[in-house]
Amino acid sequence: MQRILTIIGARPQFIKASVVSRAIQKTDGVEEILLHTGQHFDTNMSDIFFNQLGIPRPDIQLDIHGGGHGEMTGRMLAEIEQTLLEHMPDRVLVYGDTNSTLAGALAAAKQHIPVAHVEAGLRSFNMRMPEEINRILTDQISDLLFCPTTTSVRNLENEGFAAKPAKVIQVGDVMQDAALLFAEKAVAPVGDALPEKFILATLHRAENTDDPKRLANIVRALNHIHKSEAPVVLPLHPRTRKLIALQGLDLDVQLIDPIGYFEMVWLLDHCQLVLTDSGGVQKEAFFFGKACVTMRDQTEWVELVEVGANELVGADEHKIVQASAQNLGREVKDTNQLYGGGEASQRIVDELVKANS
Numbered sequence: 382m383q384r385i386l387t388i389i390g391a392r393p394q395f396i397k398a399s400v401v402s403r404a405i406q407k408t409d410g411v412e413e414i415l416l417h418t419g420q421h422f423d424t425n426m427s428d429i430f431f432n433q434l435g436i437p438r439p440d441i442q443l444d445i446h447g448g449g450h451g452e453m454t455g456r457m458l459a460e461i462e463q464t465l466l467e468h469m470p471d472r473v474l475v476y477g478d479t480n481s482t483l484a485g486a487l488a489a490a491k492q493h494i495p496v497a498h499v500e501a502g503l504r505s506f507n508m509r510m511p512e513e514i515n516r517i518l519t520d521q522i523s524d525l526l527f528c529p530t531t532t533s534v535r536n537l538e539n540e541g542f543a544a545k546p547a548k549v550i551q552v553g554d555v556m557q558d559a560a561l562l563f564a565e566k567a568v569a570p571v572g573d574a575l576p577e578k579f580i581l582a583t584l585h586r587a588e589n590t591d592d593p594k595r596l597a598n599i600v601r602a603l604n605h606i607h608k609s610e611a612p613v614v615l616p617l618h619p620r621t622r623k624l625i626a627l628q629g630l631d632l633d634v635q636l637i638d639p640i641g642y643f644e645m646v647w648l649l650d651h652c653q654l655v656l657t658d659s660g661g662v663q664k665e666a667f668f669f670g671k672a673c674v675t676m677r678d679q680t681e682w683v684e685l686v687e688v689g690a691n692e693l694v695g696a697d698e699h700k701i702v703q704a705s706a707q708n709l710g711r712e713v714k715d716t717n718q719l720y721g722g723g724e725a726s727q728r729i730v731d732e733l734v735k736a737n738s
């Protein structure tokens with residue numbers, strides 16, 4: 382029996398791991414040990430996803446959050462190393478590009494435990510983003526690189542992976558698996574009276590929230606859109622809540638607390654437009670047929686821009702307002718199966734089994 386130790390810690394990782402965990406449970410010869418680093422810890426940033434998506438309770442629950450990047454990653458590294466020494470798994474599985482991803486991959490590689498990386502090869506080419514550093518380093522120390530898109534495979538080829546022993550496999554995107562699987566569970570958020578027509582917005586990336594000028598521009602743009610174009614519904618990430626308060630900004634849109642995935646899927650399905658700086662939400666807009674305006678200077682999901690589903694506007698107030706007005710109500714179609722069509726999780730598990738045989 383192959384024992385895989387999965388390391389997750391942040392909201393999008395719970396959603397990604399939920400579908401892969403299901404595939405592991407259905408497959409013979411492989412079992413999963415689940416480690417939660419504690420990076421996200423509020424009930425509606427963590428527990429809610431375990432409850433809704435049927436993710437097994439973590440076998441190992443760390444309690445590491447907050448502090449600077451070095452402190453958080455370093456504490457995770459030390460504690461994950463101890464866990465690996467105790468459990469001695471055959472392989473470690475990590476997702477995406479958070480501090481939990483890097484700490485997990487590094488702890489495993491130092492113990493000579495092979496690492497599989499889901500969402501390998503994505504690049505923004507902006508080294509000021511913490512996510513870019515995490516994903517580049519994680520790819521370098523992984524031996525199974527599960528790429529979601531053609532572009533992510535090409536990025537790795539350009540970095541010389543063709544000549545390395547690591548295996549690069551285009552499997553598709555696990556977030557599409559999740560969107561397809563859970564779409565039927567969509568449910569309106571309770572306790573919030575929502576307008577019939579609205580824009581769904583999310584905002585939390587450090588490059589926006591931690592730069593006072595960018596944050597102020599975005600807040601002004603959102604306020605303007607909410608007042609003049611269409612109501613903006615925004616489930617507010619705790620990071621953004623803290624930084625808006627710190628900067629003394631007045632975000633005058635319909636703010637709601639972070640919500641579960643089923644509520645999020647409902648909002649994606651019912652909105653007129655998605656306005657975001659999230660990685661995952663850019664794709665989910667596409668899965669639910671909605672145009673997306675992305676408040677970032679680069680995206681890793683370049684194919685969405687190429688097919689005209691996504692417009693990049695950075696943190697420019699005027700561009701955010703203009704692009705939102707232009708894209709409001711516009712529908713988009715996935716004609717090319719850009720993300721694999723919903724079979725990524727099983728492909729990943731099949732490759733994990735193959736790699737161990």
Ligand code: UD1
Nearest residue numbers: 391392393420421422423426447479480481511512619620
């Ligand atoms: C992290 C990831 C980011 C990802 C995001 C998903 C890194 C470097 N960044 O960013 O790539 O897009 O998760 O949402 O790993 N907080 C709470 N309660 C929580 C979670 C966070 O109050 O449940 C607070 C933290 O205490 C901290 C702030 O939010 O003050 C930021 O949390 P952190 O995990 O450091 O980074 P994220 O912005 O969530």
Ligand code: UDP
Nearest residue numbers: 392393396616639640641642645659660661
């Ligand atoms: N999401 C959610 N509730 C929310 C906001 C986001 O379930 O209140 C989901 C969203 O649908 C997507 C994932 O969380 O599946 C994206 O996470 P986030 O935007 O925090 O991180 P990123 O993708 O930018 O790393």
